[in-house]
Amino acid sequence: MTPHRVTSPFIKSSYSGGASNDCVEVARTSDGGRAVRDSKNPGMGTQFYAPHAWDSFISGLRTGEFAH
Template sequence: MKSKPITPFRKSSYSGPTQNECVEVATTADGGRAVRDSKDPARGTAYFGPHAWQALLSHIRTARAPREGTPPHS
């Protein structure tokens, strides 16, 4: 069952006020997150439970980390 968002959707602070090419995230009642496209919020929302959200963040951080002997991401 999907948990309803309990906070307003928000964009990254790295996204300027006129940029709509990012995702918006809201906290859900179960401690997970709801994610939607800022360009078309009515299109749908993806829901992540707390454990799935942490796993996603961990994967993103690992994928972005520079590997030994390779230059960092630009």
């Protein structure tokens, strides 16, 4: 198995802010997927998503699949 390699800087969401400033950061990976980490605790670990999984997640956000 090839280890995941982050190929871009981590970028904090534009929705970040407010009193709690809770947010995630996202970076691109060498396989075209994404790496995601907690912006307040980046050393606590990183989750990696394959390209098709990330595309499905973004599609779900756009269509309101995760709305309450």
